[in-house]
Amino acid sequence: MSAEPRLVEVRKNVLKQNDVIARALRERYRQAGVLAVSLVSSPGSGKTAFLEKTLTILHSKYRVAALVGDLATENDAARLARSHAPVKQIITGTVCHLEAAMVQNALDGWDLSELDFLFIENVGNLVCPSSYDLGEDLRFVLLSVTEGEDKPLKYPTIFHSADVAIITKSDLAAAVDFNEELARANIHAVRPGMEILKLSAKSGEGIGRYVDFLEKRLAITRPIAPVGSGQS
């Protein structure tokens, strides 16, 4: 009865379920020719202002949409609706991060082939979102000049998991004595070679370069013009 326990080898990724859905989403984005970009940052780093600016600018030329994660309110979706791009809120309740299944559910009924860019705003949190792949093509981590230059060193895991660092609120840099060189060095310490873009959603500084970056990435995602974009 009280036999010795038997050791059974398993070798299974704990987040396998999430990863399977994330892979399916990535494939769906690829087939639809949409560039999926997720945003992570601490609360108050200017994610929603950045996203509103992004949607407003891109909306005149491209087909854009956004999913926004929030713990409890729909305030962000209401704010983003001013950009006239389709926006859907994902209320996560007590969950402090987005998971691939939440993104999949939120995209239910959306025809992704009608989009050029899909933005996914994660819950404001620099810890938990790092563990979950959402199938995104690019992950942006935002760092506002008011947060201090050492954020990357305090949260190396999430900075390492991102593809691009966006330094936001650059219009306030002088007021808070932001040391840009140090911030860049810290970002590169945790993720050597990471692309860094500095901008201000308020003043518009750096937005041109940022839009160029997105357009170049879209061209990589979609090397062939989509069907219906005109005949040669």
Add this chain to the structure above:
Amino acid sequence: MHELSIAMSIVEMAQEEAERHGYAQVHAVHLKLGRLSGVVKEALLSSYEMACESTLLEGSQLVVEEIPVEVYCPECRVARMVQSIQWFCCPECGTPTPDVLHGKELEVVALELKQ
């Protein structure tokens, strides 16, 4: 604090495996936990106890093997252990490198099962 949902996934996975192998009780779960997994060991251990309540895993032990971060040095052309996750570079030659070989693991490697 996402460790509770991670712990619940571990419990669910272990239960399924135990049932599949025809065992009534899980004595221990062996987990590989990378330093870059985004999961905190202490938080996971306390969440695990909670997640095990009223399951085949009640009273079981979570045995965590922490996996250090190993990167590929393009200069030395070998795998190297980083000295700090705040500084992704080769500890020998100092070349910065973002190429992680190990340290993102969050993997159940084995179970100790009892009848």
